[in-house]
Structure formats: structure tokens, C-alpha cells
Amino acid sequence: MSDHILVALRSGQAAEALSLAEAQLAEQPELAENHYWQALALQSLGRKDEALAAIDAAIARAPERSDFTMTRSVMLLGGRDLTQAQSGLMDALALNPNALEAYIGLIHIALGQSNVSEAKRLLRLAERVDDADPDVLLAKGAVLQAEGDLDAALALFTRVCEQRPDSVLALSCLGNAYLQKGMPAFAVQALSRASSLSPAQPGLLRALIQALLSENDLEALSQALDRLLVLLPDDCDALKLRLQLRQHHGDAHGVLADAEVLLAAAPGDVVALNHLSQAHLSLGDVDAARAVLDAAVSAAPDQDAFWQLRCALEDGISGDNKALIDRWLAARPQSGAALEALAVHAEIRGDLTAATTAAEAALAVSEAHPMAQFVKLRQEVRDNPEAALDRLALLAQRARSPEAQRMVLAWIGLASDRLGRYADAADAFTRMSQIVLPLKALPTPYPARDVPETGADGRLLWAPVGARIEPVLNALVPVLGARLLADRNQPSPARDDGFGAFRAEPGTEYAGSAFSWRTGVQALGLQPAEVVDWLPQWDGYTAAALAGTELTALIIDPRDALINWLVFGSAQSFVFHPKIKQSAKWLAAVFQAVADTIAQGPQAVHVIRIDAPGTDAPAIAAQLQSALAMDAAPDATVLATPVLALGGMPNQFPAGHWRNYRSSFAEAFDLLTPAAVRLGYPQD
Numbered sequence: 001m002s003d004h005i006l007v008a009l010r011s012g013q014a015a016e017a018l019s020l021a022e023a024q025l026a027e028q029p030e031l032a033e034n035h036y037w038q039a040l041a042l043q044s045l046g047r048k049d050e051a052l053a054a055i056d057a058a059i060a061r062a063p064e065r066s067d068f069t070m071t072r073s074v075m076l077l078g079g080r081d082l083t084q085a086q087s088g089l090m091d092a093l094a095l096n097p098n099a100l101e102a103y104i105g106l107i108h109i110a111l112g113q114s115n116v117s118e119a120k121r122l123l124r125l126a127e128r129v130d131d132a133d134p135d136v137l138l139a140k141g142a143v144l145q146a147e148g149d150l151d152a153a154l155a156l157f158t159r160v161c162e163q164r165p166d167s168v169l170a171l172s173c174l175g176n177a178y179l180q181k182g183m184p185a186f187a188v189q190a191l192s193r194a195s196s197l198s199p200a201q202p203g204l205l206r207a208l209i210q211a212l213l214s215e216n217d218l219e220a221l222s223q224a225l226d227r228l229l230v231l232l233p234d235d236c237d238a239l240k241l242r243l244q245l246r247q248h249h250g251d252a253h254g255v256l257a258d259a260e261v262l263l264a265a266a267p268g269d270v271v272a273l274n275h276l277s278q279a280h281l282s283l284g285d286v287d288a289a290r291a292v293l294d295a296a297v298s299a300a301p302d303q304d305a306f307w308q309l310r311c312a313l314e315d316g317i318s319g320d321n322k323a324l325i326d327r328w329l330a331a332r333p334q335s336g337a338a339l340e341a342l343a344v345h346a347e348i349r350g351d352l353t354a355a356t357t358a359a360e361a362a363l364a365v366s367e368a369h370p371m372a373q374f375v376k377l378r379q380e381v382r383d384n385p386e387a388a389l390d391r392l393a394l395l396a397q398r399a400r401s402p403e404a405q406r407m408v409l410a411w412i413g414l415a416s417d418r419l420g421r422y423a424d425a426a427d428a429f430t431r432m433s434q435i436v437l438p439l440k441a442l443p444t445p446y447p448a449r450d451v452p453e454t455g456a457d458g459r460l461l462w463a464p465v466g467a468r469i470e471p472v473l474n475a476l477v478p479v480l481g482a483r484l485l486a487d488r489n490q491p492s493p494a495r496d497d498g499f500g501a502f503r504a505e506p507g508t509e510y511a512g513s514a515f516s517w518r519t520g521v522q523a524l525g526l527q528p529a530e531v532v533d534w535l536p537q538w539d540g541y542t543a544a545a546l547a548g549t550e551l552t553a554l555i556i557d558p559r560d561a562l563i564n565w566l567v568f569g570s571a572q573s574f575v576f577h578p579k580i581k582q583s584a585k586w587l588a589a590v591f592q593a594v595a596d597t598i599a600q601g602p603q604a605v606h607v608i609r610i611d612a613p614g615t616d617a618p619a620i621a622a623q624l625q626s627a628l629a630m631d632a633a634p635d636a637t638v639l640a641t642p643v644l645a646l647g648g649m650p651n652q653f654p655a656g657h658w659r660n661y662r663s664s665f666a667e668a669f670d671l672l673t674p675a676a677v678r679l680g681y682p683q684d
Contacts, residue, residue, distance in 0.1 A: 017041040032061035107139045116146050134160045138173055145173075150181045161190070168198045176207055184214035195224075202231050209241070218245060234265040243275050252282035268296070270305045277313055286317060304337040311341055321345065336365030340372040347375050347647055355379070355647075378647030381415050388415040406435040413567065414649075417660075426664030429566055434578045442574055443503040445589040448540030448596075451506070456514040456546040458521070458528040459628055460603070462538045463554040463610070464590060465570035466561035468652050469534075470643040471613055472554060475634035476532070476624070483526065485533040489572060495520035499535055499542060501572065506541050513545055532628055536572040539593045547602040552627045556611045557681045558591045558672040559658035563665070568651050584668035591675035598679075607679070611655035613639050659684075 018041035025034040039054035107122045123143055126136050141156035157174040164170055175190030191208040198204060205228040212221040225242040228235060239262040246254035259276035263269060273296050280289035293310040300306060307328040314321040322345055328338040343358035356379045362372035373395060380388035392412050399405045413428035463469040476484050488500045497520035498504055498512025505511060521528045535542065538551075556564075562584055566576055577583040598605045606627035613620055617640035625633040645651050662669060677683055 015045065018045060030061070032058045035061065107143070114146075116143065119143050119146070134163055134167070134170070138170055141173060141177075145177055145180070150177055153177050154181070166197055168194045168201070168204070171197070172204055172207070175211065179207065179211050179214070184211045187211040188215055188217070188220075195227075199227070200231060202228060202235070205231070206238075209238070213241075218248070221245065233261070236262060236266050236269070239265070240271055247275070252279050255279040256283065268300065268303070270309065273306070274309055277309065281313070281317075289313060290317075301331045304332070304335055307332075307335075308337060308341070334365060336362045336369050336372075339365065340369045340375075343372050343375045347378070350648065352379065352382075352648060375647070377411060378649055381411065381418060381649070382647065385415040385418040402435045403437065406432050406437065409435070410567065417653075420660075422660045423664060426661055429563075430580065430664075433566055433576055433580060433583075436575060436578055438575075441501075442577065442586055443501060443537045444505075445537075445539040445586070445593060446503070446506050446541035448544045449506055451513060451541070451545045451547075456517055456528060456548045458530070458549050459532045460546065460549050460551045461532055461534040461554070461628075462551060462594070463571070464556065464558070464561045465572055465574050465587065466564035466566075466568070466652070467554060467556045467571075467610060468564075468643060469554060469571050469610075471639050471641060472610065472620075472624070472634075473534070474641075474643075475621070475636075475638040476628075479630050479632055479634050480532055480628070482524075483531050485521070485524070485526075485531050488534065488536055495523070499537075499546075501536055501574070503537065511545075512542070514548070517546060536574070538590060538597070540596065543593070543597045543601075543603055549603055550606065550627075551597060551603040552606045552608060552624070553594050553598075554608050554610045555591075555594070555679060556609070557655065557658065558587060558676045558679070559669045559681075560611065560653065560655060561591075562587055562668060562672060563658050563661055564652045567653070580665060580668050581671065584665075584671040588671045588675050591672070591679065595675060595678040614642070615640075 018038070021034065021037040021041045025038055028034055035054050035058035039051045039058060042048075042051035042054055107119045107126065119139075120143055123136075123140055126133075126139060130136060137156050137160050141153040141160075144150075144156070145153035154174070154177050157170060157177055160167065160170040161174055171190045171194035175187045175194060178184070178187035178190060188208065188211045191204060191211055195201070195204045195208050205224055209221060209224050209228065212224055222242070222245055225238055225245065228238045229242065232238065239258050243255055243258040243262065246258065255275055256279035259272050259279055262272040263276060266272060273293060277289040277292045280286075280292065290310075290313065293306065293313055296303075296306040297310055307324070311321040311324050311328070314324050321341075325338060325341050325345060328335065329342065332338055339358050339362035343355045343362060346352075346358060347355035355375050359372040359375035359379075362369045363376060367373070373391070377388055377391055377395070380391060389412065392408055392415065396405075396408045396412075399408045409428045409432035413425040413432065416422070416425035416428060463472075473484070473486055485495075487495060496502075497516040498510055499517060503512070517533075518528050521531055521533070532552075538553075543551075562580075565574075565583070565587070566580065569576075577586065594605070597603055598607065606623070608620060608623045608627065609616070610620060617636040620639055621633045621636040624630070643651060658665075658669065673683060
């Protein structure tokens with residue numbers, strides 16, 4: 001009957017194996033072998049405590065059997081009781097000094113305890129028994145891996161996989177080594193095979209999931225997560241990952257389901273609460289979204305994280321979370337996080353005095369409130385730039401991420417600029433530019449050339465990077481309404497006609513054309529002749545392709561455009577090249593293309609200078625009305641109202657400010673001066 005039990009176990013029929021083992025045990029309870037088979041069947045069914053009792057009964061009846069002791073140690077290893085497992089393996093060696101399995105087990109325990117020297121000692125003993133045994137080779141590979149010799153370890157793991165292509169342990173070792181070496185595609189192959197051979201092992205699935213994440217194979221990742229959560233329904237890490245995956249796919253119902261399970265498994269988990277409330281919000285149930293976080297706040301009013309989530313949710317829903325911040329402060333008047341939230345709220349609404357007071361109170365509780373630090377910093381840049389530089393020196397020491405380092409350098413430059421220390425400011429801005437953020441790549445300025453066909457009819461609007469076009473757009477919207485197309489800079493542009501930030505090479509399938517432009521406008525329910533289309537980029541090819549249109553160019557001095565773009569970014573979100581001369585070269589080509597169009601067409605060009613909208617707003621309004629053939633002029637007061645940054649800080653330098661940086665950026669300005677002169681600006 002023992003053969004039948006073994007066949008049942010190998011075929012995965014653990015219940016049948018247990019039935020056979022218990023029948024055999026009932027007939028001959030005195031035989032140690034029968035208790036051994038019962039233990040194996042119980043272990044296969046996951047009944048670990050009963051399996052240990054059965055193997056103990058077998059050992060009691062045959063203490064000389066080292067394989068029984070070994071089996072018990074393996075069971076303990078599976079349960080992660082390393083101390084008892086280690087003791088059992090030592091007992092097995094006492095019974096049989098050549099028990100290779102015992103050496104292997106002890107080697108892996110030593111590695112698990114980061115005791116590499118002990119693992120190497122045990123490996124030498126195992127090699128004396130059989131240095132060609134595949135399990136010994138795997139153990140040697142594991143030791144080499146622990147020592148950092150991944151190439152040698154991979155060679156051994158590969159060799160064993162060739163000898164034992166269905167060895168789950170060998171495939172697992174190979175896959176994890178590939179993962180550690182940064183070769184996820186190979187890791188996926190090995191771990192997928194191992195997991196298919198042993199589908200009920202969560203550890204294999206976790207390693208496979210890590211490899212699939214590195215490969216960004218979202219479909220396979222989703223399947224692996226589903227399998228893991230069948231085995232471990234309350235695995236918080238897997239739930240969070242699947243939740244993010246479902247969120248990526250816009251599966252709000254799936255996010256909701258996973259967030260509910262995650263919250264049940266980890267009550268009070270901030271990530272689960274956030275995702276649960278956001279899932280309700282995505283499904284349009286605002287009351288449920290609020291209720292989830294209200295319940296968390298009521299249950300634990302001393303938890304700032306819950307208040308922060310609730311305030312953020314309310315700000316997104318209604319745009320005003322002041323009442324909630326007041327409740328938060330009433331519950332926790334000394335909360336630095338609540339005071340920080342009050343400072344941010346006041347600054348956004350322009351109450352700079354209240355913002356500074358709240359920020360100072362938050363920082364008195366703890367300096368580790370970054371938003372309060374920057375509220376206070378902006379106040380110091382406005383009122384006391386020297387103090388701002390002192391604060392920035394401390395913030396620079398804490399800045400770890402590229403984004404944080406870039407922000408600190410920007411403020412060092414702005415504070416230095418306020419103090420008239422332009423060389424120091426230029427140095428800070430230059431170092432800032434070398435930390436490149438993931439913005440839109442610069443489109444290639446293409447020269448005029450033959451185009452597939454012409455026939456565009458409408459009006460185009462263009463402004464260079466570094467020019468704040470926002471007040472102009474704000475003033476045009478009430479007059480033009482839906483006829484003003486400013487959709488190209490949205491996160492998901494409404495049109496993909498070849499004239500957005502992405503530019504395909506002329507002559508290729510996706511290059512912009514008059515046909516694609518007209519089609520894109522008509523898809524919005526508008527007629528091309530009626531619209532005013534804001535283009536983020538101008539070049540000779542655009543002028544030729546959209547012949548028949550009129551262009552309104554909103555310009556500033558190209559040299560001011562460069563430093564504004566460097567420091568404040570651009571409405572187009574184009575990345576500033578880390579080499580300032582390269583950005584200047586690109587910008588010069590764009591300005592020269594506009595100057596060429598002014599000089600030789602094919603568009604009629606209306607040039608409107610917007611260097612100083614604060615003082616020239618009435619004239620700019622009249623020029624816009626004429627250029628765009630509007631029935632009414634845009635509101636000059638809107639044109640004159642700058643779009644300020646947080647803390648009332650400006651978003652661009654005053655006209656002519658480039659001259660303060662003449663010595664620092666001379667080579668870059670030299671590239672732009674010819675275009676500036678062509679457009680009517682002075683040489684110096």
C-alpha cells in the first residue's frame with residue numbers, strides 16, 4: 001500500500017494519500033513507517049501541527065532513522081521555526097554524518113541568518129560527501145550569491161536547471177539571481193516555470209510579481225497577483241499592488257473591492273482609506289467618499305493622517321476645506337500638521353499674514369513640515385531675502401530627491417536675484433537647469449518644405465516659451481468662448497493633428513497637414529475659419545503647412561524669454577535643456593522662424609508685444625481685437641492682472657531683466673540677439 005500512497009502524493013491527491021495511510025496505520029499502528037506516511041499526507045494537506053505529531057510518533061518508534069529526523073526538520077523549515085529545524089538537522093547528522101540533506105538544510109539556515117562563514121564551512125563538509133550532487137551545487141551557488149559573485153552563482157544554477165529542468169528549487173534560485181542581477185526578462189522565464197510546477201508557493205509568486213513589475217508586463221502581473229490572492233486573500237502588499245494596477249486601468253469597482261478587503265485586513269491603513277474614498281469618488285458617490293474618512297477621523301481623532309486625507313478630499317470636492325481644518329485644530333490644537341494645513345490654505349487664498357503666522361506655529365512644533373517651510377520661505381523671499389538664504393542653506397542639506405534639490409536651487413536663485421546678487425543667482429539657476437525633470441521634449445524646428453496639400457483657413461495664436469500667455473488666454477475666453485482652442489497643453493490633448501508638442505518629421509504618416517488640422521477642428525464641432533488656435537510651436541514647416549491662416553504672434557524680448565523659461569518654466573511645459581546654450585539655440589531658431597514668416601509669409605502676421613502687460617494692457621487689448629477680428633475687445637484689467645505663483649510671487653521677470661545676467665549668460669544671449677533685433681528689440 002505504501003507504493004499507492006507515494007503515487008497519490010506525487011499526483012497531488014493528498015486526501016487520497018491520507019486515507020490510504022490511515023487505513024494502513026489502523027492495521028499496523030506499531031510500525032514507524034506507517035506514521036511516517038501519515039505525516040507526509042498531513043503535511044501535503046497543510047495540516048502542519050498534525051503532521052509534526054505524526055512524524056514525532058515515527059521517530060519515537062525508530063529513533064535510528066535519520067530520514068525521519070530529516071523530514072521533521074524540513075517540516076519545521078517550512079513553518080519557519082529555524083531554531084528547532086536547525087536542532088533537528090544536527091540530530092540527523094549525529095545519526096548519520098553523511099546525511100547530505102542535513103548539510104544542505106543547515107547551509108540554507110546559516111545563509112538565512114547572514115552567517116556566510118558558517119555556510120561556507122558546512123558547504124565544505126557537504127562537498128566531501130558529494131561535490132557533484134545538484135543540491136550541493138545549488139547550495140554552493142547560494143553561498144556565492146551571498147558573497148556577491150552573481151555570475152558564478154548563475155552558472156551553477158543554470159547547470160543544475162539543465163540537469164533537473166523540473167526542479168522548483170533550482171528554477172527559483174536561477175530566477176531570483178537573474179532578478180538580483182537586473183535581468184528581469186530571464187527572471188520571469190525561470191520563475192514562471194517554477195511557479196507553474198509549484199503553483200501553491202506564495203514565495204515564488206512574490207518573486208515572479210517583482211520580476212513582472214520590473215518588466216512592466218501588466219497583464220501577466222495582474223494574473224500573478226490574482227493567483228497570489230487566491231492563496232493569501234489578506235496579503236496586504238499584494239492587495240495594494242493589485243489595487244494600484246486596477247486604478248491604472250480605471251477599474252473603480254475593482255479598486256473599491258480591493259480597498260475594502262485591505263481595510264478589513266489592516267484597519268486604519270492610510271493607503272486603503274485613501275483608495276477606498278477615491279474609488280467611491282470615481283464612481284460618483286461623494287457622500288460615501290466623505291463617510292469613509294469621516295468614520296476614520298471619528299474613530300481616531302488623534303491621527304493627523306486621517307485628517308489630512310479628509311481635508312485633501314474636501315479640497316478636491318468643494319475647493320474649500322477651511323471648516324475641516326478648524327475642526328482638526330479644535331481636536332488637536334497643537335498639531336503641527338493641522339497648523340501647516342492652515343498655512344497652506346491661507347496662502348492659496350492670498351492671506352499672506354495669516355499664512356506666515358500659521359507656518360511659524362507649525363514650525364515651532366516641528367521643523368519637519370516641508371509645506372510650512374516653503375510658506376515661511378516665500379514670506380522671507382518677499383520681505384527678508386537674507387533670512388531666506390539662511391533657511392535655504394538648511395533645506396539644501398535635507399533635499400534628497402532631484403525635485404527637492406531643483407526647488408531649493410530655484411529659490412536660492414530668486415532670493416539672490418532679489419538681493420541684486422546676479423552672479424550668485426545665475427550660478428544657482430545654472431545648477432538647477434542641470435537637474436532635468438520629465439517634461440515635454442523640445443520639438444524639432446523643421447524648415448519650410450513641400451507639404452502634402454494646403455487649404456487651412458483660420459487664425460493661429462503663438463507665444464514663445466518664457467512668455468506668460470495665461471493672462472491673454474484668460475482675457476480672450478469671455479470674448480471667444482469655445483472658438484478659442486487652448487487644448488493642446490492639456491494632459492490629454494483633445495487633438496492629435498501633428499501640430500501639438502509632439503511633432504513627426506515632415507513627409508511621415510503623422511506629420512501635421514492642413515487636412516489633419518481641419519479635421520481636428522471639425523471633430524470639436526467647429527469650423528476652421530471661426531477658431532483661434534493656440535500653437536505651442538512655430539517653424540517654417542508649420543507656416544507652409546497651414547498656409548491660408550493668419551498668425552498672431554505674442555512676443556517678448558527673446559533674451560527675456562530665455563531667462564524666464566530657465567527660471568519659471570513655460571506654459572507649453574517644454575523641458576529646458578541642461579546646457580543653456582542649447583536652449584538658446586533652439587529658442588533662436590523658433591524666433592527666427594517667426595521673423596521669416598513676418599518677412600515672407602505665407603501667413604499674414606500680427607505682432608503684439610506683451611513684455612509689459614501691466615502698463616500696456618489697453619493697447620494690447622485693442623491690438624488683440626483687431627488681429628483676431630473680435631466684436632469686442634478683451635478686458636484690459638484681466639490682461640494687466642498677472643497670474644502669480646504661491647505667496648504672491650511673480651511668474652516672470654520684468655521686461656529687460658535679462659541685462660542683469662548679461663555677463664553670466666553672454667554666449668546664450670549672443671545667439672538670441674539677431675532674432676531680437678529682427679523683431680524690433682535693441683541690440684543691447
